Amino acid sequence: MKIKILTFEELNIDELYQILQLRSEVFVVEQDCVYQDIDGKDQKAVHVLGFEEEKLVAYTRIFAPGIYFEEAAIGRVIVKEGFRKKNYGHEILDASVTAIKERFKTEIIKLSAQTYLTKFYESHGFQxxxxxxxxxGIPHIAMLKN
Incomplete structure (x- = not known):
């Protein structure tokens, strides 16, 4: 998987379209959850994109401290169905943690995890x-990496 890390301004139209398409595909359709995905925070985020060939298959968005939470944050962690057994979730999360350390000079990271994924996040040092x-309408738990 090839990783790209881009600010909102650096995204091209095709990349933005693929992000919104993947988020809608998984968070709205697959999880049967009607919610406002386009929340006005994408412009403040740094986007971590995972591509297989030219297709977006994994994604997160990260935030500097004070934008989403008091701490740096990771959100919208997603892997396209059909690619979930390839460890892309681990790769995209590792890339996100590294990007936060490099860009925002902090190792304290908070996220809001769907509760069924707590073991996944714990394996990356989140508590x-x-x-x-x-x-x-989906059970979540706050998690912190310190």
Whole structure:
């Protein structure tokens, strides 16, 4: 998988289209969750894109401290169905953590995890904090890497 890390301004139209298409495909259609994915935060994010050939198959967006949470943040972690057994989730998360360390000079990272993925995030050093909660009707838990 080839990783690209781009600000919103650096994204080309095709890359932006593929991001929105993948997020809609998984978060809205596959998870049967009607929610406002286009939330006005993409312009403030740095986008971590994972391509196989020219097709977007994995993605996250990352934020500097103080934009999404007080800490640096990772969100919209996603791997396209059919590519999930290739460890692309681990690759895209590792690339996101590295990008945060390099761009924002911090190792303290917070994310809001779907609860069924807590073991995945724990394998990358994240720890559950606080109580679980519903976000758009899906159980989540806050997690912190320190």
């Amino acid at each position: 559950q904090i606080g109580e679980g909660y519903l976000e758009d």
